[in-house]
Amino acid sequence: MKVILIQDVKGTGKKGDIVEVSDGFARNMLFKKKLAKEATTVEINSLKNKKDAEEFHKREEIKRLTALSKEIHNKTVVCFVKCGENGKIFGSVTNQEVAQSLLSLGYEIDKKKIVLKEPIKSLGKFQAEIKLISDVPCKITIDVQPLAK
Numbered sequence: 417m418k419v420i421l422i423q424d425v426k427g428t429g430k431k432g433d434i435v436e437v438s439d440g441f442a443r444n445m446l447f448k449k450k451l452a453k454e455a456t457t458v459e460i461n462s463l464k465n466k467k468d469a470e471e472f473h474k475r476e477e478i479k480r481l482t483a484l485s486k487e488i489h490n491k492t493v494v495c496f497v498k499c500g501e502n503g504k505i506f507g508s509v510t511n512q513e514v515a516q517s518l519l520s521l522g523y524e525i526d527k528k529k530i531v532l533k534e535p536i537k538s539l540g541k542f543q544a545e546i547k548l549i550s551d552v553p554c555k556i557t558i559d560v561q562p563l564a565k
Contacts, residue, residue: 417442418455420463420473425451432463438528450538484523488546492557499539499562509536509560514544517558536560 417439421429425446434455437446446452453459482526495517499505511527518525530547539560547556 418444419452420455420459421446421452423451428535431541432467444460450479481549482552485546485548485552488518488523488525488556489554490556491521492541492559493521494561495560496563497539501564503539505539505562506538507537509542509558514556514558518556 418434418436419442421431421433421435426431426438428446437452438488440452441529474506493514495509496514497507497509499506509532510528511532514530514532515525515527525546525548529547530549533543536542536558539562542558544556544558544561546556548554
């Protein structure tokens with residue numbers, strides 16, 4: 417009997433898979449515990465349409481992130497920080513502050529996607545990488561300037 421798995425079933429398959437199982441296993445185990453439903457042509461077509469839609473949305477998201485990556489690449493972001501008289505800043509510039517500076521430029525980037533090689537603890541220009549998508553390089557320059565008193 418062909419069934420569509422609603423949840424992962426150890427030794428049988430993953431959620432969304434169409435698998436061939438024995439009639440008894442399907443009726444006594446999978447259907448009773450609501451782990452699967454019978455694979456009728458309507459259900460198979462519905463599953464196929466759902467997977468196609470997910471693939472389409474995934475491709476669109478990749479296109480959007482690639483375009484955003486190319487747009488941000490080699491941009492300069494200015495971060496203003498409190499500092500002492502000799503140019504030493506209090507604390508360090510974090511991913512959160514870089515994300516806030518990017519947001520002020522109109523780019524909403526998750527702070528977890530910003531990779532700093534080392535903590536920024538002085539004034540000047542520094543390189544950072546943004547990992548929006550694995551194959552597309554995206555580097556920005558962070559210009560750390562003193563906050564006007």
